[in-house]
Amino acid sequence: MNYRLPFLCLLSIAPFFVKAQASAQLNAAEIRQGLAALNVTGSVLYIAAHPDDENTRLLTYLSKEKKVRTGYLSLTRGDGGQNLIGTEQGDLLGLIRTQELLAARRTDGAEQFFSRANDFGFSKTSEESFKIWGKEQILSDVVWVIRNFQPDVIITRFPEDARAGHGHHQASAILAREAFAAAADPKRFPEQLKFVKIWKTKRIVWNTFNFGGANTTSDDQIKLDVGVFNPLLGKSYGEIAAESRSNHKSQGFGSALQRGSAIEFFSPVAGDAAQKDLFEGLDFKLDRNKGTEKAQQMLNAINAAYDAAAPAKSIPALLQLKEEVKNLPFKHQQLDELILACAGIWMETTTPEPAYALDDSVPVLVSVISRVGAGFPMKITLQDLSRGKVSDLNPNQMATQTVILSARSIGITQPYWLKQTHPTGSYLIDSLNHLGMPEAPAPSAGVYRISFGKQFIDITRPIVYKHTDPVKGELYQPLVIAPPVTATMTEKSFLFSNNTPKKITVQLKSFKEGLKGLISPQVPAGWKVSPEKVEIDLPAKGTVKNLEFIITPAGTVSSGKLSIWAAVDGKTYNQGLKVLSYDHIPVQTLFPFAEAKVERADLKFAGMNIGYIAGAGDLIPESLTQIGYHVTWLTEKQVIDGDLSAYDAIITGVRLYNISDQISAMQPKLMEYVKNGGTMLVQYNVNGTLKFNDIGPYPFRLTRDRVTDEDAKVSFLAPNDAALNFPNKITAKDFDGWIQERGLYFAGDIDSHYVPVLGMNDIGEPSGNGSLLVAPFGKGKFVYTSLAFFRELPAGVPGAYRLFVNLISKN
Template structure:
């Protein structure tokens, strides 16, 4: 990017994450910890498949006790997982989980990396994972990270076989082992060698585990006690690790603080076998590299003389160390950070507004202060290295200046892996400079030079929006550069029942004053849209306009894509607006394509009034409203006190029986509703944390069985049951076009009162009959379904709609 204020490229492979704050101030204990870490070389890379797979306790120990450079490579961003805090799925969930990982790393001190692999959902084998990802491509990504990060030791979370419990897990171990060798082979992925060198780690080990029903540890394995207490930080590594892991809120991984001894076990995979110590045969001292004797002497003196009451006393010696080490392999970035911390240097670059348009001129306020004592012997100055404008930083006095950047030099601030449409297996990434990074480098105004007399430290700061909330106080958000106008559709898919015309609502929003243009819709071949274009004129920045297009299915094409293109000043844009706001991560603003799937569905209905009890979060209510149902969201209080007989059916959201503390009070009311003639449909729950044993009127167990192949053959076990016949006749065609999976957490040990309606299985497995159970109870009907309706309905799968309508219909 070419900024109006140009800057020196200080890029290195670490750290990649951008902190939410503009400047983070280390306290005296953290500075002491950092000074000690300058004595340590070496690095460790931990490799697994998903966000939350990492061993945060081990990462914390390696980073903060052993003080080696520590990284976590997650093959995926967790796009295919569940979401306990909202309704986001797919790419949006992956974006949340990316930020949760970065929040975790800020606590445990490790760095975060990714491949371009997309989490397409649960996979039972590594072979399936590789088929969908493209093994060679993802292997090249792992090699790229290893060649950049240059770890001495590689650690995998999982084994390469079924004990891993997930095909992605198995695949992560296989890729790690193969990349261990491939990274050192100049014949493998030679195109990378223009930018990096080959690298051979000393060893790769498997971090064995004992959790769930699996224990892969053994007394003869290499052991390491990571449950130590760090008096400087005032916490044990188990306590820090629990706080780190608790950032995985979307997965419900809040963890209790752990104190005391905690043993980790390791099994050799390849390379030199360590018998007594994970770092056996490795020299992590400074004398690992030649010419470090003077540097070591200086470091010893600095650590011995450090005064936590006045860290600024260490600055002259640290500057001397910087000069001595400038041509040596050394933690230069860490050293610069410590020099600034000892001086109490705080620099931030902020903008007065949260969003700007692509061609805007953006005024940036630069604020800086140094908190040294008045008798500090060196003059401290701040200089923009392009303009050479020099500002003195007198002790404890805030200074400010302004700079200008342009929105066009920044570009639209879209997550780099979401800039292009992509196949199921992986994201499309244009540049190796992005590969591996959790997110793109944040916009900044340039490089600032903090001078201490004749010596200096160069530093950059992300440009952020800062504001003060009356409840939460001072808050930071990433700078957002938007297209001049966004066109946002309410849904990602639209189902047209019985060839009926539908109105598609869109929200137009301008990001600059006087935004004029025209909207041009595109529809599947043969379909009709009215109007064929809409002129717009948004007078003020932030102005919104709600518009409608009328879309009519026609011709022989069953469905396709409906997209809207906005033309402004001769340029076209095809982007909507989506903002993700959660307290535990920075606000995420992205611009998804202004396009939606449209499909025709032959639907008949019987009863249109639905009560819905939300569970962990899904989009079923919105999907049902789309096809004409009246859906009322019911609270626990309404369920226990209201008259449920007014509803033709009551539906429970996914995992309600796992998360609701009120199920013991709700369940009797729901059973009475069914007994008196109602229809109750219960969507899937997981088997580990049920709030009560009996979900239905008759017993069954929730298992971990699932069918992950979305195209798996479905057999009709009860072809005459109303579930397959009323009001819609279900055929094999209704199971085409499903996404990600058929279903999960199937029922087992099924009581004879239930009718299993469907049978299905993944290749090579026994057929399961636990995906859909129906039972009469009193005058009503109870349905338990593990089918993935929470994915299929929002995706606009016609057959899923037809079956779901049958299940909530009374006959």
């Protein structure tokens, strides 16, 4: 028995959980769409590597025009990319992009799936991707999704060769093809067959493309016009697709609405090759399943008689259909939701507070209303199956119940893939129930039964916190179950200059009343912490208190981990608090381990007053502040009209020249600052959509070249340059321990005024010299660097700090 399909089918019918809202109401046109979809039994699974790889226009067409069950399997959650809306990186960025994908799927009507693969950053080959991910494990994940979803057709976004442009892209195509065969083989991953059956997909095809300078389409390929207009929805699928894609805000993918014919092309990969039509040889009619002939006749009559002005008229016939198909293969969850929609039944389960501690009781208000008209021919009731209480649902009258739940029965609410510290290649998942799912099912107050006379529908709704904002109106956010106290440090890593002590601030937050306990930091062997323990007394829920500890490096251990432990009510907790709040996704609350990396380094300084101009978002200012720099955030007006001479160095945030509409006005002032003796460091920009091309005082061009191997050998092209000598002597050791990559979008066609300082390359490629350029200009110094300092400094890489300090130091 496929025990996951009912939950997944729920996601395919309508946007029921928009921004954590408990129960959005389908309109008459959407009900009409849903009734027509009951006639269709087919399914299509689209497979690629990252959030944003999916073809939203095709997904929209498949789900809303062809009305087949449509899914997108993204191997990763996009954790390794850049963030254009904030400073989150790594796992936090993956969490944002997971929610952006879910928002996109609510728009285009498809379902969302993931494997355990972690996006470790740009990869040049599929071999590297498989080595880091563990190919067999991720292949098993793809097979698991196929066996659960049971697609008739699989579509890949990318080819298996270099035309894919990214090792992850290539890997996604290879895994899709191999999983296509393995899912039908009982000898492959037999442990899955306790829960799912083998599944043979009819065909797998490649959705060829014409973008990024590569045209892989041809006239002899299968074609499909997906630019159709849907009069029920009042939009073309190109318009809906653009709205879907615009949810990828962390990647800056706001899209213009597309109207008119749009041809998609497909090339066969494996299975039964189609000649003219993507669905050739496939019967998607309901009555292809034995025993559904009568159900097909009933459904035809229901669709023919549907009255958009009075959907409730369809309920008796839909209930008869429900009885007819109860033991047959059918879209049972969709049918139930359509019956509820026709009755105008709306249900939500809400709490009066946003968060509860693990040992709290949680009061939940259950609210249900039916909007059938007076004189409806059958009685509608609500029954709490867990507690037996029954209420009549009178037309347009709200019925409410209050239930009390144990927070511990729900457990701490945490993204399931982040519950454990994971290696670089993949997340650690402790339950097959979660594998493939975008997130765990939300907590519920139990199963409720809506009865229409003798017929009934059992439903659940997620528990949410509902409140009213004076500007934004009614808002929902997911319920939070928290540890009784959290201890959060300001940084993920702390760099200590030699044995100089550092003050560390720990922010406590209480999630229960009358909390008393003991806070104990743990430091590497030989290091010292003062005080060693602190008694805490937080009388009220929600109390926030900052504690300060002095950490002093000592002994022979130069690196390790700082952990904060809280002892409360005989239990110990080691969790911090992180809240991600963006308007386009539900509020995300998670409880990462209360740990930070600590490193001792030989670090010298020259000039401590820094001006910083924000770009797309990085944590460079915070990283510099914690090692002693005074950092001033400069506005565009301050740059254009202010006196910059007080700053020892000015740093631009990542991608500033890609996103700032004022950079052309700021640039002359910045170049004047350098000419008069200042130091300016420009972090990486991408080679497309530059708002201003002349980034430095002398010309160079941005390329797409990068070095993805974080351990790649680095050669010193200018060993005597101050960048490698003052105030810190840089050696090969300073390039140990870098994360994810060396750098990206290196410079090319470099003017002779610049000194290329470093050479580096990935295996099998020629060494490049565009990662770090230094040029004197007037009395000052200009630095352009494509090195990934925006990753290395927040990660506490000592050598990266030492080199960065040199670059912003006055010679």
